[in-house]
Amino acid sequence: MTHDLTDDLLAAKLVRGLRPTRVVLADHDARWSERFARRAEELRRVLGERARLIEHVGSTSVPGLAAKPVVDIVVGIDDPDDERAFLPDLEAVGYDLRVREPGHRCFRAGDPDEPVNLHCYPPEHVEVRKYLAFRDRLRSDAADRVRYETVKRELARREWRDMNYYAEAKGPVIAEILARAGWRE
Numbered sequence: 001m002t003h004d005l006t007d008d009l010l011a012a013k014l015v016r017g018l019r020p021t022r023v024v025l026a027d028h029d030a031r032w033s034e035r036f037a038r039r040a041e042e043l044r045r046v047l048g049e050r051a052r053l054i055e056h057v058g059s060t061s062v063p064g065l066a067a068k069p070v071v072d073i074v075v076g077i078d079d080p081d082d083e084r085a086f087l088p089d090l091e092a093v094g095y096d097l098r099v100r101e102p103g104h105r106c107f108r109a110g111d112p113d114e115p116v117n118l119h120c121y122p123p124e125h126v127e128v129r130k131y132l133a134f135r136d137r138l139r140s141d142a143a144d145r146v147r148y149e150t151v152k153r154e155l156a157r158r159e160w161r162d163m164n165y166y167a168e169a170k171g172p173v174i175a176e177i178l179a180r181a182g183w184r185e
Contacts, residue, residue, distance in 0.1 A: 005168045013101040021163050023156040025066045032060040035071045039116050046089050052076040052123040057131040062138040066149050070115045074131050076123025080105045137181035144177045
C-alpha cells in the first residue's frame with residue numbers, strides 16, 4: 001500500500017509545502033461528533049446540492065479510538081478539479097486549500113482548538129468508499145480498533161517531515177484491516 005512518498009511528490013500537491021510535525025493523540029472525545037455535525041450543517045448551507053455526500057471519517061469518527069483531535073470530513077463534489085464551482089464559497093467560510101491533486105482537494109479550517117480537514121472527492125470515488133469501509137470496520141470490530149490504535153501510538157513517538165509521511169506509515173495496517181473488512185480494489 002506504500003506509494004513511495006517523497007518530498008518532491010508532496011511538493012507537487014501541497015499548496016503550502018511540507019510541514020514538519022509531531023503527532024499528538026488524544027483519547028476519544030464525544031465533542032468530535034458535535035464538531036462534525038456543526039461543520040456538516042455549515043457545508044450543507046454553503047454548498048447546497050453541490051455537496052452530494054457529507055461524512056465524518058477518520059479516527060475521530062470512531063467511538064473509543066484515540067485520534068489526533070482533527071475532525072476529518074469527506075464531501076462528495078461532482079468535479080473537485082472545477083474549483084470555481086465551490087472553492088470561493090469554502091474560502092468565504094474559512095476553509096484554506098492545502099492539497100490540490102487530480103480529483104481531490106483538501107482544506108483545513110477551524111481555530112487551533114477545533115481543527116477540521118475537509119476532503120473533496122467525487123461521491124463515488126474509490127477513496128470515499130475506502131474511508132467509509134475503514135471507518136465502519138473500526139466502529140464494529142474492537143480487535144481492529146485496538147490494533148490500529150496501537151500502531152498509531154507507536155508511530156506518534158516519531159517526528160515526521162510532514163503529516164503525509166505519518167499517514168503513509170499507517171498504510172500497511174489500514175490495508176490489513178480493510179482486507180478483513182472484505183475490501184477489494
